[in-house]
Amino acid sequence: MKPALLALALVMAVPVHAVQPEEMLADPALEARARALSKGLRCLVCRNENIDDSDAQLAKDLRVLLRERLVAGDSDEEAVAFLVDRYGEYVLLNPPATGANILLWIAGPAMLLAGAGIAFATFRRRGSAAAEGLSEEEKARLAEILKE
Missing domain, CATH: 1.20.5 (Single alpha-helices involved in coiled-coils or other helix-helix interfaces)
Structure with missing residues (x-):
């Protein structure tokens, strides 16, 4: 295989994240927290895809809402709890084995x-x-x- 084709194949194999530049936070620490939390949150439209990888409008709304909560000073647990209260435990990719x-x-x-x-x-x-x-x-x- 030609080196150029190999390089092109490697570039195309990189996962594409749906997070848009305008959604990203200016503070790198907050953005890293938001990225870590969003890996455990399910896109309610795509199912079994986290909100960072989804292009759905609802996933974008969830990403923005999560970042707003973190900027407002919520801890990681409080931000996730806010989304769970609003959308139910279905928003968690790995819900806890408790209760129902x-x-x-x-x-x-x-x-x-x-x-x-x-x-x-x-x-x-x-x-x-x-x-x-x-x-x-x-x-x-x-x-x-x-x-x-």
């Missing part, structure tokens, strides 16, 4: 275990049911075949 969310965290593994139990019981019942409808002669022949 604990059901969602437990539901997946519980359904997997229940499905495995049902499958095991079904296969076990089928295996024993196959021999129930046989005559004594057929059962003896089956036992003979299984021994071989």
Whole structure:
């Protein structure tokens, strides 16, 4: 591959962030805090994409609102709590496993275990049911075949 094409491919592979220059804060420390917090906040339009990577208007509004809260003097926890109060826990990319969310965290593994139990019981019942409808002669022949 030619060096120019390789360089172009590397430049194009760099992730593009949707944060616009006019949204950025003048204070580098506050901007770094805003970037760190926005990595954990979900775009409500794009789903499973953080607000820094989304081009949606609502994501832009969330970025601006987060930065306004930080400029107003909110701590990181207070700024995130403000957004959670306003938009619900769905705005968090990784919501805590507390309260009603604990059901969602437990539901997946519980359904997997229940499905495995049902499958095991079904296969076990089928295996024993196959021999129930046989005559004594057929059962003896089956036992003979299984021994071989």
